[in-house]
Ligand SMILES: Nc1ncnc2c1ncn2[C@@H]1O[C@H](COP(=O)(O)OP(=O)(O)O)[C@@H](O)[C@H]1O
């Protein structure tokens with residue numbers, strides 16, 4: 001399970017995804033190499049969540065392929081995708097409001113049975129997100145928006161994924177919490193997890209990512225080194241609000 005075949009960790013090629021007759025993603029190509037933070041940025045409705053949900057096995061593509069660690073995963077059920085080492089923190093948090101913070105974290109580890117490892121990872125999450133430690137016995141529905149977002153990220157990490165998919169972790173957060181979340185994404189990578197980050201907040205995403213892809217109406221418009229994209233005046237004008 002820990003061997004990595006040569007080539008990218010995740011390869012999406014020629015991916016098209018439809019809702020009925022409407023194409024939400026059209027021939028998308030994207031790769032993530034082990035150890036990278038890759039961001040997929042684009043405005044509302046561009047097809048970002050559709051792409052992530054397809055990679056996670058929650059939606060079936062009409063055509064194209066998703067390859068993870070050298071094997072096709074585009075026809076696997078979502079729990080098999082998690083088993084192979086890929087976990088998603090969904091858009092809009094989707095934590096379980098009536099369960100406690102601790103119970104939500106446990107759910108993230110539902111496919112694991114290494115008790116000691118799970119306890120170790122829970123401790124690691126509480127170190128990454130000290131706010132969650134203070135609220136460990138509290139019902140998740142009573143957390144603030146930022147705390148719920150942290151819990152959603154921590155829950156996904158409890159699966160101990162090799163690749164973490166994050167769908168707009170900064171959405172709805174005050175700027176100071178956006179900084180906390182992005183600093184944590186850096187730490188997550190330092191601790192050995194590869195990250196595919198979807199964001200509307202292009203400026204913040206480009207500041208944390210190694211490489212970036214810009215999605216528009218289901219198609220990749222451009223891609224490249226995140227720092228270069230951030231410093232490109234044309235890009236700043238088009239995507240970063242000047
Ligand atoms: N369940 C759905 N049924 C029909 N159309 C959908 C559904 N989910 C998303 N779409 C459409 O697909 C397109 C891409 O949506 P989405 O992937 O959610 O974009 P993003 O995450 O970039 O905002 C949008 O036009 C959206 O309206």
Ligand SMILES: [Mg+2]
Nearest residue numbers: 048049050091
């Ligand atoms: Mg979305």
